[in-house]
Amino acid sequence: MNAKILIVEDESIIALNIKEILMSFGYIVVGIAANSEKAFHLVETKKPDLILMDITLQDREDGIVLAEKISERISVPIVFLTANDKNQTIDKAITVKPYGYILKPFKDVELKTTIEIALKTFSENKTLTGKLNEINSEITSLQSKFSLEIKSKMRFVKLKHGYIFDNNEATLLLAGKEILLNHKEKKLIQLLV
Numbered sequence: 001m002n003a004k005i006l007i008v009e010d011e012s013i014i015a016l017n018i019k020e021i022l023m024s025f026g027y028i029v030v031g032i033a034a035n036s037e038k039a040f041h042l043v044e045t046k047k048p049d050l051i052l053m054d055i056t057l058q059d060r061e062d063g064i065v066l067a068e069k070i071s072e073r074i075s076v077p078i079v080f081l082t083a084n085d086k087n088q089t090i091d092k093a094i095t096v097k098p099y100g101y102i103l104k105p106f107k108d109v110e111l112k113t114t115i116e117i118a119l120k121t122f123s124e125n126k127t128l129t130g131k132l133n134e135i136n137s138e139i140t141s142l143q144s145k146f147s148l149e150i151k152s153k154m155r156f157v158k159l160k161h162g163y164i165f166d167n168n169e170a171t172l173l174l175a176g177k178e179i180l181l182n183h184k185e186k187k188l189i190q191l192l193v
Contacts, residue, residue, distance in 0.1 A: 002028050003119055006048035008066070009081065010034040010058040014104070018052065018081070018111075025112050034058045036066045043070055050099075050118060055082040055089060064089075067096045077122040079114055081106070157193040165189055 005027050009015035015032045022029050030046035033039035035058040043051070051070065055063040067078045079100035080093050093101060099118030102110060157165045164173045170186045172179040181189070 002026050003049040003115070004028045004030045004046065005115070006030050006039070006042050006046065006051045007032045008034075008039045008051060008057065008063065009054045010056070011054075021108050021111060022115075024108075025115075027115070036061050036069070039066060039070070043074065043076070047074075048076060050115060050122075051076055051078045052081050052115075053078050053098075055080055055084050055093065064093050064096055067093075067098065071096060075126070077118045079118050159193075165193055167193070 005022055007015050007018050007022075007029060009018065009032065012032075012034070015034075019029045019032065030048050031038075031042040033042050039051075042048070051067070053063045053067050057063050057066070063080065063082075067080070070076065071078065077099035078096065079102060080098050081102050081104060082089070083104040085103050090101065099121060100114040102114055155166060155168050157167060159165060162174060163179075165171070166173060167190065170181075170190060172181055172186075172189065
């Protein structure tokens with residue numbers, strides 16, 4: 001399956017060049033967005049498998065902030081494409097947990113390699129997350145079952161000589177038949193068990 005890629009880049013010549021490169025590698029470019037409004041629209045309508053995100057967009061919009069907002073809505077790998085190599089920008093970008101950071105100008109093979117690694121890593125993370133969810137569900141089920149068993153054991157307390165005390169009903173049973181107890185006797189047995 002060819003991956004669907006969204007390009008978020010405000011410089012149209014660069015965006016079209018990236019589109020050509022991606023198409024030559026067999027990727028499907030689902031759109032080009034120069035601002036956050038169009039990017040959100042394309043993310044929601046085209047469901048890309050990966051987003052190539054410039055850090056500085058039209059009207060000085062911040063691509064890192066946009067990536068963070070997109071990540072809050074859907075789970076999709078994002079690779080930053082930027083000419084910005086300042087440590088402060090890189091540190092800010094890292095907080096969004098991108099799947100790559102490519103500096104412009106880049107080589108075609110560098111772009112392809114980064115995309116392939118990002119797609120593979122994202123797929124593996126998704127598989128691991130699914131397995132973790134299954135394990136968590138199983139643990140929750142076992143905890144619930146264990147809790148019921150404990151409550152059941154706490155409800156019926158086995159005493160000597162075949163007697164059983166039902167904590168919920170405050171009744172003493174012998175061979176399945178209730179033994180009548182007065183209020184003080186019931187309270188005493190409850191305290192002792």
